[in-house]
Amino acid sequence: MSRDRSFPTVGGLLRVAGIVLAASVTLLSPVAAEGGYLATVQDATRLLSQGQIAEARRAFQRAREADMNDALAAVGLGYALDVEGKAAEARGELELALKLDGQGRACRWAHALVALNNARLDEAIQHLEAIRKEGAPTPELWVALAYARCASGDYAGAREALDAAGRPDQLGTATRSMASLVRGAVAYATGDYARAVEVLRDAARHLPANTYFDNVPSRRTPLLPEARTSRREALALVSASSLGPAVRTRSGVVRLHLDPFRFPGASYAFFLVDGKTVHGTNAPPFRYDWDTRRVRNGYHKVVVRAEDSMGEVLGQTEEVFLIHNEGVTFPPAYPEEEYTRADEALSRAMILQPDVMATRYLLGLALKHMGRVDEAAAELEQVMAHDPDYGRARQELRSIYAAGAGSRLRSVSSVPISARKVAITFDDGPHPLYTPPLLDLLERYQARCTMFLVGSQAESHPEIVREIAEKGHEVANHTYSHPNLRTLDPRGIERELLRGRSVLQRISGKKIRLFRPPGGNADRAVEEIAAGYGLTTVYWDLFDSWLQRYDEATVLQKLLGGIKPGSIVLLHNGSNKTAPILEPFFEELTRQGYQLVTVSELLAEAAPGIQPPTEVEEAPELRDEEPAAPAAPETAPAHARADARPEGRAAAP
Numbered sequence: 071m072s073r074d075r076s077f078p079t080v081g082g083l084l085r086v087a088g089i090v091l092a093a094s095v096t097l098l099s100p101v102a103a104e105g106g107y108l109a110t111v112q113d114a115t116r117l118l119s120q121g122q123i124a125e126a127r128r129a130f131q132r133a134r135e136a137d138m139n140d141a142l143a144a145v146g147l148g149y150a151l152d153v154e155g156k157a158a159e160a161r162g163e164l165e166l167a168l169k170l171d172g173q174g175r176a177c178r179w180a181h182a183l184v185a186l187n188n189a190r191l192d193e194a195i196q197h198l199e200a201i202r203k204e205g206a207p208t209p210e211l212w213v214a215l216a217y218a219r220c221a222s223g224d225y226a227g228a229r230e231a232l233d234a235a236g237r238p239d240q241l242g243t244a245t246r247s248m249a250s251l252v253r254g255a256v257a258y259a260t261g262d263y264a265r266a267v268e269v270l271r272d273a274a275r276h277l278p279a280n281t282y283f284d285n286v287p288s289r290r291t292p293l294l295p296e297a298r299t300s301r302r303e304a305l306a307l308v309s310a311s312s313l314g315p316a317v318r319t320r321s322g323v324v325r326l327h328l329d330p331f332r333f334p335g336a337s338y339a340f341f342l343v344d345g346k347t348v349h350g351t352n353a354p355p356f357r358y359d360w361d362t363r364r365v366r367n368g369y370h371k372v373v374v375r376a377e378d379s380m381g382e383v384l385g386q387t388e389e390v391f392l393i394h395n396e397g398v399t400f401p402p403a404y405p406e407e408e409y410t411r412a413d414e415a416l417s418r419a420m421i422l423q424p425d426v427m428a429t430r431y432l433l434g435l436a437l438k439h440m441g442r443v444d445e446a447a448a449e450l451e452q453v454m455a456h457d458p459d460y461g462r463a464r465q466e467l468r469s470i471y472a473a474g475a476g477s478r479l480r481s482v483s484s485v486p487i488s489a490r491k492v493a494i495t496f497d498d499g500p501h502p503l504y505t506p507p508l509l510d511l512l513e514r515y516q517a518r519c520t521m522f523l524v525g526s527q528a529e530s531h532p533e534i535v536r537e538i539a540e541k542g543h544e545v546a547n548h549t550y551s552h553p554n555l556r557t558l559d560p561r562g563i564e565r566e567l568l569r570g571r572s573v574l575q576r577i578s579g580k581k582i583r584l585f586r587p588p589g590g591n592a593d594r595a596v597e598e599i600a601a602g603y604g605l606t607t608v609y610w611d612l613f614d615s616w617l618q619r620y621d622e623a624t625v626l627q628k629l630l631g632g633i634k635p636g637s638i639v640l641l642h643n644g645s646n647k648t649a650p651i652l653e654p655f656f657e658e659l660t661r662q663g664y665q666l667v668t669v670s671e672l673l674a675e676a677a678p679g680i681q682p683p684t685e686v687e688e689a690p691e692l693r694d695e696e697p698a699a700p701a702a703p704e705t706a707p708a709h710a711r712a713d714a715r716p717e718g719r720a721a722a723p
Contacts, residue, residue, distance in 0.1 A: 106136060107133060107136045107137045107140065107143075107404070108404055108408055108409065108412050110129060110132055110133040110136060110143075111130070111133045111142050111143055111146065111412050111416070112412055112415065113129050114126050114129030114130045114132075114133060114143075114146055115146065115412070115415050115416050115419045116419075117129055118146065118149070118150065118416075118419040118420070119418070119419040123150055123153050123154060124154070126146070126150050127147060127150035127151060127154065130143050130146040130147035130150055131147060133146070133147075134147055137403070138368060138369045139170060139366050139367070139368025139369055139370075140170065140171075140368070140403065140404075141167040141170040141171035141174055141176075141177055142174070142176065142409075142412055142413060142416060144163045144164070144166050144167035144170060145163075145164065145167045145174070145176050145177050145180045145416060146176075146180075146416055146419075147163045148160045148161070148162075148163030148164035148167060148180055148184065149164075149180045149183065149184065149420050151163060152183075152184045152187060152188070153423070157184075157188050160184055161184065161188075164177075164180055164181055164184060166392075167180070168181065169319075169367060169368075169392065169394040170366075170367050170368050171367070174413050175201065175413060175414070175417050176413045176414075176416040176417040176420070178197050178200060178201055179197075179201060179417050179420060180420055181193070181197045182194050182197035182198045182201070182214060183214065183420060183421075183422060185197065186214065186217060186218055186221075186291055186422070187291060188291070189221075189291045189292070191218055191221055191222045191291065192222075194214075194218045195215070195218045195219070195222070198211060198214055198215045198218060199215075202215065207234075209235045209236050209240070209241050209242075209245055210242075210245050210421065210422065212231045212232070212234045212235035212236075213231070213232070213235050213241070213245050213248050213249045213252070213422060214248075214422050215231045216228045216229075216231035216232045216235065216249070216252045217248060217251075217252050217291075217293075217422065218291075219231060220252050220255050220256055220259075220293055221291045221292065221293050225256045225259055225260060228252055228255075228256050229256060232249055232252060232253060235249055238250065238272070243276050244276075244421050244422070244423065244424050245421070245422070246272075246273075246276050247273045247276035247277055247424040247425075247429070248273075248422050248424060248425065250269045250270065250272040250273035250276070251270065251273045251293070251424075251425050251428060251429050251432070252293070253265075253269040254266045254267075254269040254270035254273060254429075254432055254433070254436070255293040255294060255428075255432055257269065257436075258294070258432055258435065258436050259294060263436045263439045263440050264440065266432065266433075266436040267433065267436045267437060267440065267442075270429060270432055270433040270436060271433065273424075273429045273433075274429055274430070274433060276424065277424050277426055277429060292428075292461070293428055293432065294432070318389075318391055318392065319391070319392045319393075319394055320362060320391045320392070320393055320394075321362060321363075321393065321394055321395045321396070322361075322362060322363065322395065323359050323360065323361050323362070324359075324360045324362055324391070325357060325358070325359055325360070326341050326357065326358045326359075326360050326372060326374060327339075327355065327356060327357045327358070327374070328355075328356035328357075328374050328376055328387075329387070330354065330355065330356065332376075332385070332387075333376035333384045333385055335378050335384055336356065336376040336377065336378065336384055337352055337377065337378050337379040338350060338351070338352045338376070338377040338378075338379075338381075339351055339352075339356035339358075339374060339375070339376060339377075340374075340375045340377065341358045341360070341372070341373075341374055341375075342372070342373040342374075342375065343360070343365070343370055343371070343372055343373075344370055344371055345371070345373075348360070360372075362391075362393045362395060363395050365393060366393075366403070367393050367394050367395060368392070368393060369390060369391075369392055369393075370390070370391050370392075370393055371388065371389075371390050372388070372389050372390070372391060373386050373387070373388050374386060374387045426456070427453055427456055427457060427460055430449045430450070430452045430453045431449075431450070431453045431460060431461055431463060433449045434446045434447075434448075434449035434450035434453065434463070434466065434467075435466065437449065438466060438470065443470050443473070444581065446466075446470060447467060447470050447471070447604070448572070448575055450463050450466055450467040450470075451467065451568045451571060451572045451575075451603070452568075452572045452576075454467060454564060454565070454568045455550075455565060455568040455569030455571075455572045455573075456569075458561045458564050458565055458568075459561075464564075467603065468602055468603070471602060471603055471604040472602075479601075479606045479673070480597050480598070480600075480601045480606065480607065481597050481606065481607040481608070481609065482606060482607075482608055482609070482638070482669075482673070483608075483609035483610055483611050483638060484610075484611040484634075484636050484637055484638050485636040485638070485672045485673055485675065485676055486636055486676065487635050487636040487672070487675045487676060488635060489635060489665075489675055490635050490662070490663050490664050490665065491635060491636070491664065491665045491666075491667050491671070491672060491675060492633060492634075492635070492636070492637045492638075492639060492659065492664050492665075492666060492667070492672070493519075493520060493637070493638045493639065493666075493667055493668060493669045493671070493672040494517065494519045494520075494639050494641065494666050495519060495520045495521070495522060495546075495586070495608070495610065495638060495639060495640055495641065495669060496508065496519060496520075496521045496522065496641050496642065496643040497522045497548055497586065497588075497640060497641070497642050497643065497644065498522075498524060498527075498548065498552070498642055498643055498644030498645075499521055499522075499523050499524070499527065499534070499538075499643040499644060500521075500523055500527055500528060500531045500534035500535055500538065500643075501527070501531075501534075501643055501644055502531055502534065503646075504643050504644070504645070504646060504649065505531075505534050505538070505643055506534070506537075507649070508643055508649075508652070509537060509538065509541060509543075511652060511653060511656070512541075512543070512666075513541065515656045515657075515660060515666065517656060517666035518542050518543055518544070518666060518667055518668050518671070519543050519544070519666065519668065520543070520544040520546050520584065520608075520668045520669040520670070521538055521543055521544065521545060521546065521643065522546045522547065522548035522584075522585075522586040522608075523535060523538075523545060523546070523547070523548055523574055524548050524549065524550070524551070524552050524570070525547075525548075525549065525550035525551070525569055525570035525571075525573040525574060526550055526551050526552075526573075528573055528574055528577055529573055529577075532577045535574065535577045535578050536577060536578060536579075538578070539578040539579065539580050543668065544580075544584070544668035544669060544670055544671075545574050545578045545580050545582060546574075546582060546583075546584035546585065546586065546608070546669070547567065547570045547571045547574060547582050547584065547585040547586070547605065548570065548585075548586055548588060549566040549567065549570045549585075549587070549588055550565075550566050550569040550570035550573065551566065552588045553566060553588065554588065554589065554591045555587050555588070555591055555592055555596045556591045556592065556593055556596065560595070560599060563595075563596055563599050564599060564603075567585060567599065567600055567603060567605060568603065571585075571603075571605070582605075583604060583605060583606060583670070584605065584606055584608050584669055584670065585600050585605040585606065585607055585608065586607070586608050586609070587607065590609060592607060606673075608638065608669055609638070610638045610639060610640035611632070611637050611638055611639075612628075612629055612632050612633065612637055612638075612639045612640070613639070613640040613641075614629070614639075614640065614641045614642060614647075614648050614651070615640075615642075616628055617647050617648065617651075622650050622651050625651060626651050626654055626655060629651075629655060630655070630658055630659075633659065633662075633664070636672060636675075638669060638672070
């Protein structure tokens with residue numbers, strides 16, 4: 071005979087009563103502290119303060135997995151994601167943090183910084199003002215508020231916030247750089263270009279030594295309307311939640327129930343929250359009114375399990391809720407003192423990063439307004455090397471060179487002169503093993519040369535680059551990473567040329583006007599892009615790559631047999647292959663009365679009336695729209711094609 075489910079057995083009553091008692095204790099008690107959670111958050115915070123963004127992000131992710139319902143890990147993760155340029159994911163995490171604990175200082179500070187970094191100015195100012203009204207605002211807060219007001223066009227408000235921040239020499243390095251940037255932007259916007267240059271120079275002095283430091287992103291929020299980049303802005307303003315459509319947000323009392331049509335044989339229903347049974351009943355309609363105000367805000371997994379009269383499980387349903395009750399506090403899961411320390415430490419680790427691109431960009435514009443075009447070009451080149459589409463950097467830079475700030479010579483492979491002078495050039499340096507002995511050898515023969523240096527190599531060995539320049543040799547551009555330029559689109563070519571040049575100029579202190587494509591791989595398009603930025607493409611009429619096919623004596627004979635006044639000789643300084651022929655080569659050239667000079671010295675010796683090769687008539691214009699996929703490169707001129715060169719003009723490796 072079947073049991074009447076409306077009259078529970080004594081065992082069933084005791085079971086249900088025990089469950090209800092246990093549930094009341096569970097729900098009213100703080101969540102047990104996970105010993106590793108705060109330690110992981112603190113470790114992630116340390117990594118964040120050291121600029122190790124990717125490592126910090128992974129550590130915050132581990133903390134999030136340890137406690138999905140605490141705000142600190144979500145705050146740190148959101149900030150780290152934003153620094154990495156993942157704006158949508160960052161916003162999802164911070165929205166969750168706001169629901170979990172909207173009163174935490176770190177939470178509101180992160181919201182302000184991320185909103186500011188993504189051009190949501192009203193949102194940023196709202197959070198910053200809320201923190202300020204709490205009392206005792208920090209200099210970092212005032213500078214962030216000044217940045218937000220400046221970006222929104224409130225220059226008077228920006229000045230007031232900067233005055234409240236305190237004297238520049240009393241600020242931390244990053245904060246001082248940001249304060250100077252805002253002062254410079256305000257000065258520029260109001261037409262005081264001399265003041266703009268002064269304070270922006272101060273900002274630049276406090277930027278990271280490596281302009282291309284990956285962990286310091288450029289601001290997406292423009293300080294001036296003309297600095298806006300439409301494509302980047304559109305990407306930055308993307309907003310999405312990481313919670314997903316399957317997760318519903320609930321508050322107050324939530325009715326849970328067992329579907330009798332899905333489990334027709336059910337005699338008992340048990341309700342579990344986060345793996346703990348909170349209620350059980352054998353009385354249809356198998357419902358439970360869950361008071362979510364008795365649990366922490368955050369994620370909670372709810373399971374409704376059906377059992378038959380013998381206790382056999384018939385099945386269960388699962389659902390995840392995001393609980394958010396306004397104005398409801400719950401006992402902290404962690405010791406309050408420790409949690410407060412972690413919150414404050416995370417707030418300090420999150421800073422308004424020095425705005426590298428905005429600083430260089432505004433400084434370049436201000437210098438141009440003052441007529442200091444060479445300095446302006448150097449700053450704008452650094453901007454474009456980092457981001458070719460930043461503001462109007464391209465148009466401004468190309469207008470400088472179109473006005474005559476750079477060379478008008480598109481390319482050269484030798485110079486027709488009568489004087490017995492030749493230009494010895496070296497590719498692929500600087501090299502820590504091969505460059506110092508080469509410099510000693512050149513000094514012994516009182517020779518000057520032109521060294522086409524690779525930007526990434528120069529960054530690794532800046533002391534060698536400075537020694538090259540100090541000894542009177544010419545520093546020239548061999549791109550930043552030594553790619554085959556004919557495989558790149560126009561933006562890629564620009565980046566390689568300008569990044570290589572800006573690195574070399576910054577290290578050597580010299581203006582770079584000469585460029586050589588790696589392997590001679592260039593076509594007219596490459597040459598014209600280079601010429602548009604004041605660079606002359608330098609090829610050669612003699613080279614050392616014969617060493618790949620002939621012995622040293624034969625190569626030496628070929629070099630000496632082909633030498634003539636105005637020759638440009640390509641040698642290499644990235645390996646030791648060339649070293650054995652250098653001294654006998656220099657010795658014989660000296661005996662023959664040749665003077666070893668730089669390429670620029672050779673060009674200056676061009677005989678009057680002799681037209682230098684391939685002059686540039688006008689700087690070519692590049693379209694501002696997005697470049698199409700790279701087309702097959704056009705046929706290179708004879709001087710740039712390995713298969714078209716005479717024996718003395720093979721491609722350089």
